[in-house]
Amino acid sequence: MRTGSMRVADISVGAIRKNVGRIRELTGDANVIVVVKAGGYGHGAEIVARAAVAGGATMIATADLEEALQLRECGIDAPLLCWLHGPRVDFVPAIEQSIDVGISHLRQLEALAQAARSTGRRATLQFKVDTGLSRNGASRDEWDALFARGAELEREGLVSVRGIFSHLANAGEEADLAQGANFDEAIAMLRAAGCEPELIHLAASAALFTRPELYYNTVRVGVVAYGLSPIAGKNSAQLGLTPAMTLRSEVVALRGVPAGTGVSYGFNHICEVATTLALVPVGYADGMPRALNGAGAWVTIAGEACPIVGRIGMDQFIVDVGRLGGRIDLGEPVVLFGNPERGFPSIDIWAALMRTIHYEILVGIGPRVLRRAVDEDAA
Numbered sequence: 098m099r100t101g102s103m104r105v106a107d108i109s110v111g112a113i114r115k116n117v118g119r120i121r122e123l124t125g126d127a128n129v130i131v132v133v134k135a136g137g138y139g140h141g142a143e144i145v146a147r148a149a150v151a152g153g154a155t156m157i158a159t160a161d162l163e164e165a166l167q168l169r170e171c172g173i174d175a176p177l178l179c180w181l182h183g184p185r186v187d188f189v190p191a192i193e194q195s196i197d198v199g200i201s202h203l204r205q206l207e208a209l210a211q212a213a214r215s216t217g218r219r220a221t222l223q224f225k226v227d228t229g230l231s232r233n234g235a236s237r238d239e240w241d242a243l244f245a246r247g248a249e250l251e252r253e254g255l256v257s258v259r260g261i262f263s264h265l266a267n268a269g270e271e272a273d274l275a276q277g278a279n280f281d282e283a284i285a286m287l288r289a290a291g292c293e294p295e296l297i298h299l300a301a302s303a304a305l306f307t308r309p310e311l312y313y314n315t316v317r318v319g320v321v322a323y324g325l326s327p328i329a330g331k332n333s334a335q336l337g338l339t340p341a342m343t344l345r346s347e348v349v350a351l352r353g354v355p356a357g358t359g360v361s362y363g364f365n366h367i368c369e370v371a372t373t374l375a376l377v378p379v380g381y382a383d384g385m386p387r388a389l390n391g392a393g394a395w396v397t398i399a400g401e402a403c404p405i406v407g408r409i410g411m412d413q414f415i416v417d418v419g420r421l422g423g424r425i426d427l428g429e430p431v432v433l434f435g436n437p438e439r440g441f442p443s444i445d446i447w448a449a450l451m452r453t454i455h456y457e458i459l460v461g462i463g464p465r466v467l468r469r470a471v472d473e474d475a476a
């Protein structure tokens with residue numbers, strides 16, 4: 098554990114537990130799979146997995162097998178699922194570590210069966226079907242052969258078919274319901290082939306709040322577990338969610354400057370009046386978007402919103418703290434974003450200024466930022 102880190106992402110495990118509780122409240126008896134791909138959406142996969150399980154998640158999912166194996170190495174013993182595989186993936190460790198494998202086509206299925214033969218242990222799989230997203234997952238014309246072979250391998254004792262799942266395009270109600278109808282057909286075909294899936298899942302975060310009819314017996318959610326809204330125009334608090342990450346730093350230099358002073362590369366900010374500038378050691382290497390320059394973004398220092406001025410560097414940026422009237426010293430805490438209910442800037446502001454989604458900002462937070470589990474927001 099590094100101490101004295103200048104850049105910290107505090108991860109509220111209490112908030113994650115509460116968010117998973119909120120998901121369970123919405124879904125009733127359904128199983129909740131929490132997705133911790135890409136380092137737990139930048140929060141730290143291990144921290145999130147532990148908090149999610151404590152909050153009642155029934156399974157933890159990643160995209161890559163490698164990510165799931167890393168969770169096992171950390172001692173996470175919850176059920177795990179991964180679903181995005183390259184053509185040369187080795188499924189032996191998945192079987193050895195009891196990780197469910199999402200299977201999208203016949204070649205993957207045969208590779209899994211081969212791994213099961215070589216280890217002498219039964220592999221557990223969940224079929225991933227494409228119902229309209231046109232991304233990962235078996236196409237409709239492959240379902241018959243894929244399910245028939247899965248059933249055959251199950252009878253041979255090489256695999257166990259534990260689930261079937263698909264992913265929505267979030268292209269509106271009609272498109273969602275059409276995907277649901279396709280999914281129903283896939284489920285029926287799998288059953289006709291002789292498999293009884295225990296976990297059936299289609300809804301991710303967006304459908305959690307909009308399509309209860311698509312819950313089946315399981316939901317598979319990412320961003321809501323982190324306390325962020327999947328719905329444009331609705332914020333976390335309106336959905337009963339608590340943002341889990343607070344991105345923090347501290348003031349490492351202070352400088353009084355006269356009116357007319359140019360700030361940072363290119364002098365694209367000139368101080369109109371005499372003021373004080375504070376240096377904050379977070380840059381684009383840490384995921385602070387360079388394009389926030391001149392966009393009107395701010396940070397919270399001593400309870401005040403203070404504007405980010407001048408170009409953002411690889412390691413640092415500058416804040417005009419003139420309005421604080423000299424009442425801060427070196428080491429003063431800086432909050433880049435966090436829970437707006439606690440007076441911090443929302444990550445949604447950055448996402449809006451950057452014309453992107455909060456997901457992209459979260460996963461861009463760099464390796465120099467220490468992820469630290471804290472237990473606040475639990476009440």
Ligand SMILES: *Cc1c(COP(=O)(O)O)cnc(C)c1O
Pocket residue numbers: 132134263264301302303317318319320321327
């Ligand atoms: C990332 C991902 C999810 C989680 O999506 P959210 O919008 O964060 O809930 C669920 N399913 C699949 C297949 C994914 O790739």
